[in-house]
Amino acid sequence: MDELSEVIGISRPTLSKYFNDPDSVKITTRKKIENALHEHDYRPNLFATNLNRKLPKNIGILVPTITDPFYAQIVSKIEKRCAAEGYWSIILCSYGNEDTERKAIETLRSLPLAGAIVAPLGSKKNTSLFTALKEKTSLVFMDSHIGTDIPFVGNDNFQSIGLLYDYLIRTGEPPCYIDMPKINQNATERLAAYRVAAHKAGVPPMIVSIEKISWDFEQIGFEIACMAFENNGFPANTLLCANDRIAFGVLSAAYKYNISVGIRPSCQLKVAGHDDHPLSRFTSPDLTTIAQDYEGLVNRTFDILMLAISGKKTHIPLKTPLKGTIIMRSSA
Template sequence: MEDFASYVGLSRPTVSKYFNNPGSVRSKTRARIERAVEQSGFRPNLFATNLKRRRTRVLGVIIPNTTDPFYMELTRRIEDIAQDAGYFPFVLSSNGDSDLETEAIGRLQSLSVAGAIVVPLGATRSNADLARLEARIPLVYVDSSPDHDMPFVGTDNVQTFHLIVDYLCRSGTAPAYLGMPDINRNAGARRDAYAAAMSAFREPARFIDIPPETTWEFERVGHESMTAALSRPAFPRTVLCANDRIAFGALLAAWEAGLKVGHGDDADIRIAGHDDHPLSRYSCPPLTTVAQNYGEIARVAMQKLIRRLEGREETGERHMLLRGDLILRRSA
């Protein structure tokens, strides 16, 4: 930094101020530094800087799966918001494994991150290392709620499942439920939300058997479970899947069985999902689903985290659930 400041012809504090927050220096100074960065290729070592600071500008993000489009989009939105606020997000994946989640927590601690946004694993209880991390830095959970009182932002499963069960019951036969493996608390929350919605419409809850395994291979689980269900004479004529990736596997199973998926007298079965996966509009047929508001989840989570980082009083609900929207397509 000293060498670069000399190269630019400015003081080190001014250059350091720019790298901490480009908007904090005058426009002419900012343009001068940016030209020098482009010419020299200089980049500050953020991790070395962290070791010297009591309060850093690095944020940690832990997600359970880097290939899932929901988490890819959530991460992209978090990164955009963090950078606009002058923070550098450092993203790690637990890959659905509690040991890797513990390792990711340790890495964030070694980087002295200022705060973190975490999608936790665990269907019944949170990782004890996360509890210790909570005691050290501001932390906000997203998507899958923790088992204790902490800031959380996610989708209101009760509202979204009531919404789609209502539509499916009114427009045809009541849906059977094809769930997801118990990889986090969302699995049970969605199962319970489906059962509650069916009870509200005075319909019996019917569950399609899924393999008793903990896996993120949702498409395979959906395909295998739906194939087994369709092999029985009285297979369900309407199926609501816990998420769109489960539904993709179910769609393949129906196609392999020679069934026409869709809504109408000429269709054999209806299949619906949840989440509005980016590929759901391109499935065959396009998938009826419920859209989660990825951008709003990221915005509210970052708002909560930044307020905590700045020591400001938190506004709104500590445990915030956002509404979803019904997306009608040809599969149901």
């Protein structure tokens, strides 16, 4: 901008004023600037300008991955809200790794941010870093949390797992629970919610535990199901999977072993998932699941962040649970 100012003979403050609001400068000056922009093909670095503001308009977003359509959909919706509200989104991924998450938090702490939206991993090791990030900028946890005083918006796992359990037991036998790796708080809560639902029904819990720590859920579900089919099967012929991606692996294994899945009387197995993953309607058979409130998750998270940024912190709830909705399809 200094170079452009010197070339066209207009002061840098006037140029800055133009870029912030073109209508704020005289028509003749605006015309001269616009002609120069066209002649020199000049474009201001909006990202650098945003970093230099006293009141930054950057929102940091940290999620485990954006290759998973679940997080990709959420991030896309947050980006749109940021743009609509005049904010620039900076997206980082932890890739399910504690050290990578730590580096990402440090990156967010180094940037001038208006606020940050984070889906944390399950580890408590980075708790102090999240606390330090909260002291520097407004922070909201989304989808998962680590049990701190940082505001959290996410699915009510006890409501949703209980809803799905009740449906399965009404339409067939008590379901066996296929666990997921303990990669975040959702894994712990959903297992606990299954135990609660089984206790209310007066049925002993049947749990297939997962010891492996990995985000490769489909492979884990596939391996667990293959092992079961090669031996004595699962404890029940109705399976409640901790998430849809685990269920995808189970469905693939069932196909491999020629085990029919579905609600028809001739089917050998029923399978249900959780999350209403964007691909769950395209499996064979299409997957019965719990739909998370995607719109509510994004909008409530962003609204709470805006309250925090505006300083209205007394109006911010510490925890905002969102109810799931059962999606009945052909698999269970």
